[in-house]
Amino acid sequence: MKEDDFEVIRKSSIQLKFSKGEVVYKQGGKAQSLMFLHRGIVKFCYQYETGQNYIMTVVGGPKLLGGANLFFRETNIFSITALEDCDICLIDLPAFIQVAMGNPGYILALCEKTLTMFQHSIFNFISLAHNQVNGRIANVLLYLWEHVYKESGYDFTISRKEIAEFAACSHENVITTLSRFKKDGIIELEGKKIIIKDFEGLNIISKRG
Amino acid sequence: MKEDDFEVIRKSSIQLKFSKGEVVYKQGGKAQSLMFLHRGIVKFCYQYETGQNYIMTVVGGPKLLGGANLFFRETNIFSITALEDCDICLIDLPAFIQVAMGNPGYILALCEKTLTMFQHSIFNFISLAHNQVNGRIANVLLYLWEHVYKESGYDFTISRKEIAEFAACSHENVITTLSRFKKDGIIELEGKKIIIKDFEGLNIISKRG
DNA sequence: AAGTAAATATGAAATATTTAATACTAAGAC
DNA sequence: GTCTTAGTATTAAATATTTCATATTTACTT
Structure with missing residues (x-):
């Protein structure tokens, strides 16, 4: 990653701390950022109208998250909630996309990470199913x-x-x-x-x- | 897509027909191509050592498939089998990547399609789970x-x-x-x-x- | 046309899972 | 410190699901 690219992204990012139990993203909310989980553990959770929850996956940092939101457009389809205290950096999506369009390699790398995460979930789901x-x-x-x-x-x-x-x-x-x-x-x-x-x-x- | 890009990809592609029941990709086999399903219906299937099958998803053409393989590397994690007669175009992966690296937009578009497919599967899995x-x-x-x-x-x-x-x-x-x-x-x-x-x-x- | 394999259909027994009722413990609020 | 709540634990009854046995239909082979 070039220095000035990095600068663009850093300028539009926000560092945040979340405590155990806090909601980072809310299901149905607007998805406006990628999320770099520096430290901590979060769960991806799907909530039914009936109030039942389903945990789709649990991941620990450091890890870049939210690739799903990059493609699943406007709204978050899951909630993300801290299972342990977390340090999280929210990366502005438009800024990231601007930089990424000049660097196809970033996009491939991000997609690979995102799909690897999905792959884990899918194996978990297959285990659930059978x-x-x-x-x-x-x-x-x-x-x-x-x-x-x-x-x-x-x-x-x-x-x-x-x-x-x-x-x-x-x-x-x-x-x-x-x-x-x-x-x-x-x-x-x-x-x-x-x-x-x-x-x-x-x-x-x-x-x- | 520019004309000459299209040409590069077309030159390295193969048109094939598959009959109902035929296996297109074999789980565990090497993944060397994307796959454009012109016409027909296929299932993505995961097979256990015990011989049990699990259908992960079913999709109908026209649709570009195999984005999963693009990122899940060397081997297919699923078999793909024709549920109805299919016309399929196998696209050479290195040729596609070469073209794609010059066109970040293609990569984004492909990722979006792939993730949308996964999203369907995930909702299906959530239904299975609950x-x-x-x-x-x-x-x-x-x-x-x-x-x-x-x-x-x-x-x-x-x-x-x-x-x-x-x-x-x-x-x-x-x-x-x-x-x-x-x-x-x-x-x-x-x-x-x-x-x-x-x-x-x-x-x-x-x-x- | 007959024979065989595969898909469909049904019911009973065996098993797995959830629900509900109840109790105990630990942690946080006041 | 006491009260309240959430998490942990256990059991019995109700329900859901699979397995097994068996029969019928359909499609395919020879």
Whole structure:
């Protein structure tokens, strides 16, 4: 990236801090910026009219987000909410597009990142579609640990309710399943912290259902 | 698109015909081309080691496909199979990228199309995650009619097994559900052909589960 | 035309999942 | 400190779904 390109983008960006639980983007709101997640963890959430939530994916920084908004036009189709305290830089979309049109390589790179994120989601969805609750929860735990919490510096603490919204099942079912995993020695629960003991075992459950 | 750009791409493209049931791309195979679906209907299919299939999406021509491959690199993560006879033009990827690098607008446009396709899939997945079989099948029927069969020139005929692979349930369940829809006057079955009678009703079922 | 395979159809039994009722614990508000 | 709320935990009953067994129809092969 050339110095003056960088300057254009920096000038039109805003640095923000979000606390755990705060909403960064609101579903249905106007999408006017890309978002660089410096540090922290956020969830992408779809909300039904009935009030039910569905967590589409969870990602940790540093990562450029909002490629989806770049193409999905005017409105956000998801809410983005901080799961842990976040440092976020909002990048003005018109400024970015102006710079990007002079640098096809940026666009390709951004698309690649965005699609890679979608790809993760899609594999998660495929797991949802074809596995039973056991396998879905195992899959969610593995994803969260490997791709989000492992190197994030945050404790692997996430509420049963949120696991339920990610694995698309009732929170009672998550509680029961986690208890069983614990009894079987696959995970340990230290206060709020989840510790995976037997990755191999979880993997097998995640595949076989 | 400029004339000579078009020429470069045309020179490196191949026109092919595929019959109903033929595999266009094989999951795990090398991805070396974009694909322009002139005419016909294809399914994107994910296959498990266990032999189970899952249909990720179904699309009808004319449409540019394979943007996923452009970014998901070396190997196809899905198989693409013809559901109806297809005319397909395979576009050499290196040639396309060469032209595209000189035209950032093409890349944006391609990404937008690809992401729009993903967006459809994602809404479908969200329906899968949160609805019961009734709603999932209603959703699949509406999607297939509205976005694939309605203006395709093909009869809306698709096997119960394929609906099952799309809605992620057993084929027995599809059969039972279609019978009930028929009894309730929501659809009609004319031989192999599915005719939706009550769009409003299907929509309600698709939303309420 | 007969035989075979594939798709459609149906019902019963087995299994999985949600819902509802209830209780305990931890954290935040006042 | 007490009250309130949200999260965690467990169970039984109600419901949804899959699996299995079996039959019929349709399409394809020879």
